[in-house]
Amino acid sequence: xxxRRTFLKQAAMGATAISLPTVPVFGNLSPxxxxxxxxxxxxxxxxxxxxxxxxxxxxxxxxxNISKDTYGxxxxxxxxxxxxxxxxxxxxxxxxxxxxxxxxxxxxxxxxDNEGDLGNPKDxxxxxxxxxxxxxxxxxxILGCHSIRVNAFGQxxxxxxxxxxxxxxxxxxxxxxxxxxxxxxxxxxxxxxxxKYITDIIKAVDNPYLGTLPDFGNWCLxxxxxxxxxxxxxxxxxRYQGLTEFLPYAKGVSAKSYDFDTAGNETIxxxxxxxxxxxxxxxxxxxxxxxxxxHINEPEGIRATKALIERIWKELN
Numbered sequence: 301x302x303x304r305r306t307f308l309k310q311a312a313m314g315a316t317a318i319s320l321p322t323v324p325v326f327g328n329l330s331p332x333x334x335x336x337x338x339x340x341x342x343x344x345x346x347x348x349x350x351x352x353x354x355x356x357x358x359x360x361x362x363x364x365n366i367s368k369d370t371y372g373x374x375x376x377x378x379x380x381x382x383x384x385x386x387x388x389x390x391x392x393x394x395x396x397x398x399x400x401x402x403x404x405x406x407x408x409x410x411x412x413d414n415e416g417d418l419g420n421p422k423d424x425x426x427x428x429x430x431x432x433x434x435x436x437x438x439x440x441x442i443l444g445c446h447s448i449r450v451n452a453f454g455q456x457x458x459x460x461x462x463x464x465x466x467x468x469x470x471x472x473x474x475x476x477x478x479x480x481x482x483x484x485x486x487x488x489x490x491x492x493x494x495x496k497y498i499t500d501i502i503k504a505v506d507n508p509y510l511g512t513l514p515d516f517g518n519w520c521l522x523x524x525x526x527x528x529x530x531x532x533x534x535x536x537x538x539r540y541q542g543l544t545e546f547l548p549y550a551k552g553v554s555a556k557s558y559d560f561d562t563a564g565n566e567t568i569x570x571x572x573x574x575x576x577x578x579x580x581x582x583x584x585x586x587x588x589x590x591x592x593x594x595h596i597n598e599p600e601g602i603r604a605t606k607a608l609i610e611r612i613w614k615e616l617n
Contacts, residue, residue: 340575340613343375343408345554345590346382348602353382364400364407371602375406377552377588378443380436381413387435393442400443407443408586409484409513409552412436412450418468419454419461426454426468433472437481447482447551449513452492452501453524461491466504473510482551484513489526493519493537495545502549514546515590516574517556528568529558529592540573547581557605558593564608575612 344367352358358366360382367373386392400407415436416429436448452469454461469483476483485502487493502510518526519542520533528536547553555574559567578587587609591601 340609341375341584341586342373342606342609343377343406343552343586343588344371344373344602345377345411345588346379347411348589348591349598350379352598361396361399364396364403364405368403368405370599371606373589373606374404375408375586376400377408377449378410378445379413380410380415383439387439390438390442393439397443407440407445408588409445409447409449410436410440410443411486412448417454418450418472419452419456419465420468421454421456421460421464426464427471430468430471430475433483434475437476437479440481441479445481447484447511447513448476449484449486449552451488452485452498453488453490458491458494458497462501462504465501469501469510470505470507473505473507477507477509482509482511484511484551486513486554487515487518487526487537487542487546489518489520489524490522493521493526493542495537495542499545499549511549511551512546513552513554514543514550515554515556516543516569516571517554517558517590517592527592529594531568539569540577543574543577544581547578547583550583550585552585553578553583553587554590555587555605555609556590556592557601557608558591559595560604560608564604564611566605566608571608571612572616575609576616579613579616 346363349358353360364376367376412433415432418426418429420426420429433450440448452465454464473483485498491497516539517528519537519539520526520528521537522535523533557566561567565571589602589605591598591605593601
């Protein structure tokens with residue numbers, strides 16, 4: 301299976317202009333106090349369709365329309381790797397904003413990869429990585445997103461990485477604050493999947509614009525990107541503990557899925573338990589479908605994940 305790091309971008313796109321809306325800001329550094337979410341608000345992560353986009357069977361510029369028209373999902377999470385050639389093209393992002401508005405689709409965030417290590421121990425390279433993310437903050441602002449998602453990577457032990465990560469993530473969060481854009485850390489393997497370690501860094505940065513995007517699946521501690529697909533990881537952080545630790549700082553939740561049994565349940569993760577944790581936290585953001593399985597096709601995986609979330613949510617206390 302291809303990872304985001306090895307993904308080769310492919311998209312055909314155009315550009316027109318449209319006015320820029322006011323951008324909402326979500327969440328505080330302290331635990332969130334939302335009213336109980338009566339029904340799940342579901343979004344679609346673009347990575348769920350990465351194979352079709354890579355092959356050119358779908359066009360990245362059409363993502364909002366595809367989400368609404370094909371899956372009935374009215375909120376989306378973009379992946380920067382599909383738009384690298386247009387990163388600084390404001391006209392293009394205005395076109396994307398117009399398409400989403402015309403479809404009645406809300407743009408939530410951009411997942412940002414391959415822009416350098418925010419925990420690089422070398423000051424100049426860490427500074428460059430921070431600045432590499434600025435263009436995605438600007439794109440996200442045009443789209444009307446509330447956040448970008450970043451990776452807290454860097455070379456070294458946890459102890460060696462702590463100060464560089466505080467510095468890099470802190471600097472990016474400061475820039476995000478100026479643009480009223482949240483910076484979210486996702487558990488993506490290695491030290492980033494250590495819930496206590498990452499939340500300690502968030503507390504040290506102490507900026508309400510730095511938060512989390514907990515992923516149900518990426519809790520492998522000895523593999524970059526953190527996938528637990530096929531149960532091949534032999535050092536997994538307790539996903540239920542990690543989700544609980546991340547949720548007080550979460551501005552989104554990523555509902556990773558790999559495969560389903562004949563009853564429609566995810567075969568590796570206990571979705572009942574995961575969604576109960578989300579519901580008990582009074583989290584009121586979007587739960588984003590991120591299907592990453594290999595045994596069924598992408599449309600089937602997206603629909604199966606959506607049906608699973610909706611079914612379980614109705615059964616929860």
